[in-house]
Amino acid sequence: MNRLFALTAVAIFLAFAPLQRAEAADAPQAWPFSVPAESTIPAGPLGEAIKLGQKVVTDTQNHAKAYVGNGLNCSSCHLNGGTVAGAAPFVGLWGVFPEYRSRSASVNALQTRINDCFERSMNGKALPEESPEMIGVLSYVWWLSQGVPTGMDSAGRGFKEILAPATPDKARGKSIYAQKCASCHAADGAGLNKPDGSYMFPPLWGSKAFNIGAGMARLNTAAAFVKANMPLAQGGTLSDQEAYDVAAFFTTQPRPDLAGKENDWLKGGKPKDARY
Ligand code: HEC
Ligand code: HEC
Structure with a gap:
């Protein structure tokens, strides 16, 4: 993309799109949400790793079975393999980690965050950090994050918060x-x-x-x-x-x-x- 065009697109986007994440109210900007075409997955070993990661995320039951303790796949919540804005997409995550998280009270690498979901959302256990599955998921997130500037949230990160009613019933x-x-x-x-x-x-x-x-x-x-x-x-x-x-x-x-x-x-x- 031509730089001027990109900057104009961002300016237009920022003018019209409210930030999707309330927590990000003090974050400066969000990058326009965009999912790369499958055809941009490179040939060769890196492409193979990206494709393995895609399978781990969409069919966790079969591609990381030993680390899963329930009936879910990552994409049960991160819809369509983490490519849906507002459904905790993986798009743009590569450049926002490491990130400080109050739950662990430490700065977490992306691997740690992925393993949090293995241990909690999947009720399973952590992937070894150098395992093909972890390298695959990292490669997949990296590929989905192409072009998103380091340190910038992609629009649609997380879930769009809604207003809590006085008393949920x-x-x-x-x-x-x-x-x-x-x-x-x-x-x-x-x-x-x-x-x-x-x-x-x-x-x-x-x-x-x-x-x-x-x-x-x-x-x-x-x-x-x-x-x-x-x-x-x-x-x-x-x-x-x-x-x-x-x-x-x-x-x-x-x-x-x-x-x-x-x-x-x-x-x-x-x-x-x-x-x-
Ligand atoms: C039961 C639903 C559920 C499942 C299944 C699940 N996650 Fe999550 N995941 C979440 C929630 C909720 C968040 C927090 C989103 C937020 O911060 O708003 C999250 C956050 C994440 C994040 C950080 C996103 C961000 O914007 O900071 C990553 C990375 C992640 N999950 C990876 C995975 C992987 C990989 C799997 C499969 C092994 C998985 N998740 C399975 C619910 C789930
Ligand atoms: C037409 C079938 C259907 C209906 C109706 C439906 N869901 Fe789902 N739901 C799904 C499917 C399928 C997924 C997993 C998405 C995927 O794998 O792509 C899902 C995922 C979820 C998840 C995250 C995964 C998990 O199992 O924890 C939650 C939470 C959820 N649904 C809540 C609800 C609630 C609450 C309602 C009613 C307001 C509802 N769903 C109605 C089909 C449905």
């Missing part, structure tokens, strides 16, 4: 769940299996779901994800109140625990919606 959430979610995620939250045992629709609670230490177990995070992305292909159809009510319901259902969770937020910064 679990009982109302339970009936919204029955009407709008249970057809796919099942009345007992256990999801729906295909004949081969893999999931057609992933579990939201129970032994095969994300654990209590996962970001998705937090009310605000779950409500924001649901508002933008659920019911599947009908994102934006629930009101903010409904998204909060249903999130208040499913995030508080039984799910796996996380050993060592007492070591989170040791130096402060614990969010109000933390579960412990």
Whole structure:
């Protein structure tokens, strides 16, 4: 892209697009969201690593099985392999790590952040840092982040936060769940299996779901994800109140625990919606 054109595009974008992340209110700018064409994956070993990473993310059950402890794939939450703005995309992440995170009270490398999701969202265990799977995921994130300047958030990073209603209501959430979610995620939250045992629709609670230490177990995070992305292909159809009510319901259902969770937020910064 020609530099002047790029700068103009950014200027136009910044004029019209509100920042997608409330936490990023003090961040200077966001880079326009864009996913590279598959055809730009290079030939050769680096391209092979990128493709392995893409498989690890979209079919974690088969490509990193030993490190997964539940029924999910990364793309159960990072939709379409982390290529959807507002569904915690991987686009642009290469240049925003290392990043200080209050949960671990330390500066985390991208590998550490990826392993956080293995241990919490996937209720599994950390990938060895030099494993082909980790190198693959890093290569994939690197490829998705081409052109995004170091240190700059890509627009659509994380989830678009919504306003918390005064009182989220679990009982109302339970009936919204029955009407709008249970057809796919099942009345007992256990999801729906295909004949081969893999999931057609992933579990939201129970032994095969994300654990209590996962970001998705937090009310605000779950409500924001649901508002933008659920019911599947009908994102934006629930009101903010409904998204909060249903999130208040499913995030508080039984799910796996996380050993060592007492070591989170040791130096402060614990969010109000933390579960412990
Ligand atoms: C149950 C849902 C869920 C699953 C499954 C999941 N994640 Fe996440 N992930 C999250 C949430 C929630 C966040 C926090 C998003 C935010 O900061 O707003 C996150 C954040 C991340 C981030 C940092 C994003 C950023 O903007 O800083 C990375 C990298 C990541 N996940 C990688 C993975 C990988 C790799 C997998 C599969 C091994 C995975 N995640 C599986 C929910 C999930
Ligand atoms: C038409 C089927 C369908 C409906 C209805 C639906 N979902 Fe989902 N949901 C999915 C699928 C499929 C995924 C995984 C996305 C993927 O793999 O691409 C998902 C993922 C999720 C996830 C993250 C992954 C996990 O299992 O933790 C949450 C949370 C979620 N849905 C909540 C809801 C809520 C709340 C509702 C009701 C408001 C809802 N969904 C309605 C199909 C559905």
